[in-house]
Amino acid sequence: MQLTSLIDPAYVLLGVEAENWRDAVRRACEPMVAAGAFAPAYVDDIIAAAEDIGPYFVLTRGVALPHGLPETGVLAPALGICRLAEPVEFGSAANDPVRYVLAFGSADPEEHLEALTLLTELIGDAAFFETIDTASSPDPVLAYVRRAETAKEEV
Amino acid sequence: MYHALVCCRAGMGSSMMLKIKADQVIKENGYPILTRPGNLKALKAFTGDLLITMNDLVDEAEGDGIYAVGVDDILDVRQIKEGLEAFLASKGWEPSEATEHAE
Numbered sequence: 001m002q003l004t005s006l007i008d009p010a011y012v013l014l015g016v017e018a019e020n021w022r023d024a025v026r027r028a029c030e031p032m033v034a035a036g037a038f039a040p041a042y043v044d045d046i047i048a049a050a051e052d053i054g055p056y057f058v059l060t061r062g063v064a065l066p067h068g069l070p071e072t073g074v075l076a077p078a079l080g081i082c083r084l085a086e087p088v089e090f091g092s093a094a095n096d097p098v099r100y101v102l103a104f105g106s107a108d109p110e111e112h113l114e115a116l117t118l119l120t121e122l123i124g125d126a127a128f129f130e131t132i133d134t135a136s137s138p139d140p141v142l143a144y145v146r147r148a149e150t151a152k153e154e155v
Numbered sequence: 156m157y158h159a160l161v162c163c164r165a166g167m168g169s170s171m172m173l174k175i176k177a178d179q180v181i182k183e184n185g186y187p188i189l190t191r192p193g194n195l196k197a198l199k200a201f202t203g204d205l206l207i208t209m210n211d212l213v214d215e216a217e218g219d220g221i222y223a224v225g226v227d228d229i230l231d232v233r234q235i236k237e238g239l240e241a242f243l244a245s246k247g248w249e250p251s252e253a254t255e256h257a258e
Contacts, residue, residue, distance in 0.1 A: 056164050056209050057163075057169055059169055065169060067169070094210070116168070120175045120176060123229075124230045
């Protein structure tokens, strides 16, 4: 399954105001909850887990990939791309503050190995984040992901 | 061959991405390490040689007596490399034993 098939334009949020990390996670997940991809319990699980063991999903500088136990409520695989208006502290000594919240849910990550391989490349790609920073609609962001996907298929 | 569990709490997003990065480092350097992804339940039933995880889970693993390589930033290839080499050194492995993996 391709990365672009996990991202609906409605899942791309640009310039979201968030009071704190919990708020940031909830807001980043809102479109997937509204679309029925994530049950509200899935979002609660992500937040409860981070309260319990720390921000295990802050993967690299400024980038969080909140995800939880799929059995708590992933109804359809999805990835959101949320740019916060102002960076937020997640409590990650190495990678705070977080500016990009990429909420993810999948019941079968093995099935999404290809998509996650591309996502791993994208979170190390400065031009991807520049695109998110300058975008005023989801279109350029999705177009960037689609181009990266196509380039990878052609290799 | 050493067996590593690449673990995060849920065993899906970050563990798969960390496995992707760790596998790149392992392949480039010819380390005798096989990885598989897992979650905290897999960690409780762990029988391998090594755990690779985000740093927040290292204390939990070491409390169980498991050798753990903690990673702060999944894109920090140098930290992953140093962690894996320290593990291999603890097993008496020398870098000269690395085998080139032909593409």
